[in-house]
Amino acid sequence: MSPMCMYSAVDGFATDWHLVHYGSRAMGGTGTIMIEAAAVRADGRIAVGDLGIYKDEHIEGLQRITKFIREQGSVPAIQIAHAGRKASNWVSGAESKTLFPEDKDGWEIIAPSAIAFSPESQIPKEMDLEEIQNIQNAFADAAERALKAGFELLEIHSAHGYLLNEFLSPLTNKRTDDYGGSFENRTRMLFEIIEKVKKVWPSDLPIAVRISATDWVEGGWTLEDSIKLSRKLSETGVDIVDVSTGGSIPNAKIPVGAGYQLPFASAIKKDKNNSVFVGTVGLIDSSKQAETILANGDADFIFVGRELLRNPYFSLNATRELRAQNIEPKPYEIAFK
Secondary structure (H helix, E strand, O other): OOOOOOOOOEOOEOOHHHHHHHHHHHHOOOOEEEEEEEEOOHHHOOEOOOEEOOOHHHHHHHHHHHHHHHHOOOEEEEEEEOOHHHOOEEEEOOEEEEOOOOOOOOOOOEEOOOOOOOOOOOOOEEOOHHHHHHHHHHHHHHHHHHHHOOOOEEEEEEOOOOHHHHHHOOOOOOOOOOOOOOHHHHHHHHHHHHHHHHOOOOOOOOEEEEEEOOOOOOOOOOHHHHHHHHHHHHHHOOOEEEEEOOOOOOOOOOOOOOOOOHHHHHHHHOOOOOOOEEEEOOOOOOHHHHHHHHHOOOOOEEOOOHHHHHOOOHHHHHHHHHHOOOOOOHHHHHHHO
């Protein structure tokens, strides 16, 4: 299950709603349940209702979820994130609006450079070196809490125009210090976070990094950059690259359609100098489509998003469609005999 923000948390805390939401997909046979982006700091939430993992009190609610996921035979995973210049929003259903510091529940936002996401957005505060170190430590602290909460796969969110992606893209990073300019400098923040996370995350549990393989804008981050980044990630000991695209610029022209992001994952997967496992996502909504991707060697993992929102039992249905087997959640098995 691909991480998808639900904006249903209270002060960052998971609720019974999250237990039922993620638990039902685990009962539905999904191999790994990746919890939505959990903010590493309160100011890193995309919106007021985001999950948080920025204080120890968040651990207990997440433990309930991981325990239930494991009991269903699935792997509990979590994505940790900071929203950067795309933070401080109010979201309710399909409605959303930017919150400013003077608004109720709003806060000041930060970014590598003081460039607003859109004309309606806040202008973020440019991070100084002390703030960069604080954010790196926040990711490491969040990883330690994730481990205590029982998660067995950790994904670092470096995509979709959020903070770490903002460091990567030349469209959003105009710094002139060691964290801006060259490819090596723009990727420095991500690799320093990975280094700190690995100090607290066990070597026998996998680490994933979600990337936007392209900004879909001329002069932005490219597929070639992503292939180069993925090589370095594999050298650093990252196990999985979760390949998505876009999000840095609000008006990018993206040719959305079935499997529209697959070519980017496939290019990274088939790069002979790359040993990292590759996940793909993006309007994958049928079992045959997913199985074909794997059979063709275009990716190692299928991340399913919206189809799992529509159908929590997608994975069990896929098993029937592809293997002609009737596999049910354990408590239901007796009813089908």
